[in-house]
Amino acid sequence: MYLSGMDVYDIMKITGHSSPNMLKKYIKADQLEVVDKIIDKYNYFD
Secondary structure, three states, X not given: OOOOOOOHHHHHHXXXXXXXXXXXXXXXXXXXXXXXXXXXXXXOOO
């Protein structure tokens, strides 16, 4: 959901997390964003 662009607060309503920081820590958002940027920049997986 996060990578598809869904709003963090909407995801929190589904998952029950109490804060955006906890949700991002749980889904490892920083790592996911890095991977997403790498995939977009370098077409290794096409």
